[in-house]
Amino acid sequence: MSWQTYVDEHLIFDEPGSLAPTxxxxxxxxxxxxxxxxxxxxxxxxxxxxxxxxxxxxxxxFGIYEEPLTPxxxxxxxxxxxxxxxxxxx
Numbered sequence: 001m002s003w004q005t006y007v008d009e010h011l012i013f014d015e016p017g018s019l020a021p022t023x024x025x026x027x028x029x030x031x032x033x034x035x036x037x038x039x040x041x042x043x044x045x046x047x048x049x050x051x052x053x054x055x056x057x058x059x060x061x062f063g064i065y066e067e068p069l070t071p072x073x074x075x076x077x078x079x080x081x082x083x084x085x086x087x088x089x090x
Contacts, residue, residue, distance in 0.1 A: 017033075019042065026064075030046065031045060032045050043075065045071075051063065051064050056082050062078075063078035
């Protein structure tokens with residue numbers, strides 16, 4: 001599977017719940033998808049860490065964290081950066 005096919009089929013979608021059965025695979029790691037906002041954000045968990053993915057008009061922003069960082073801190077940074085890029089039409 002090409003990278004573009006993976007992005008088209010798994011990351012650019014309207015319903016994050018579609019990843020719940022298979023999880024999100026990134027960089028050789030599998031994250032359990034725990035939450036998302038349709039068309040905008042995916043949140044996942046792996047052990048004591050996790051991932052937040054924010055979709056903008058032209059980019060996907062990935063925030064991967066481990067303890068002592070909390071999910072809320074990662075979410076805040078990734079989502080604020082994404083919102084800034086969206087405001088800049090990027």
